[in-house]
Amino acid sequence: MNEIIKYFKNSFFALVLLIFVSCDKKPEKERYLIPENYLGRVIIFYDQAGGKSIKYENGFRVYQVSKDGFLSTKFKTNFGFFSIKGGDLEFAYVDTNNKIKKLLPIRYIENDPTTPSDTIVQVFKMGNGMNGKLKYSEFYIDKYSNASKYFSNNSNSDLKEWETLKKKAGVISE
Secondary structure, eight states: OOHHHHHHHHHHHHHHHHHHHHHEEEEOOOOOOETTTTOEEEEEOOTTTTTTTEEETEEEEEEETTTSSSEESOOOOOOOOOTTTTEEEEEEEEOOTTTTTEEEEEOOOOEEEEEOTTTSSEEEEEEEEEEEEEEEEEEEEEEEGGGGGGGGHHHHHHHHHHHHHHHTOOOOOO
């Protein structure tokens, strides 16, 4: 009986240690390069056989978004806890000469006196998701005053839009 209790205690300790270590995994840093002056929805589709090749710069995954706001990439999803203030995520406009202008994430809080000037283009509503087996990330780039137009409750139009977006991005696996 003591052997059984000892076995379960050791197994429990090993399980707790495994959970603790796996939850502490830090994701790879990410840099999103968006064509200059692009406004709207950005979607990254992961694990695409025909997607753009994996590219790293200075320890960052690099996601080069198309002029239409899409990217199909061979990267697998990158789960974990990101720190925007810690520099884990970077967003930037890139002009035709490859000059970079960093964009800032927005805190979408109405009537917040610290909300940035409406002349500044910001990144907001970032999230990850799954549609069937298809894994993706999305976010929006626009001025603060335009943020509300990206929050829709019409699921039927969202489903139609989703199918159109997948076709435009050349998504081949789901």
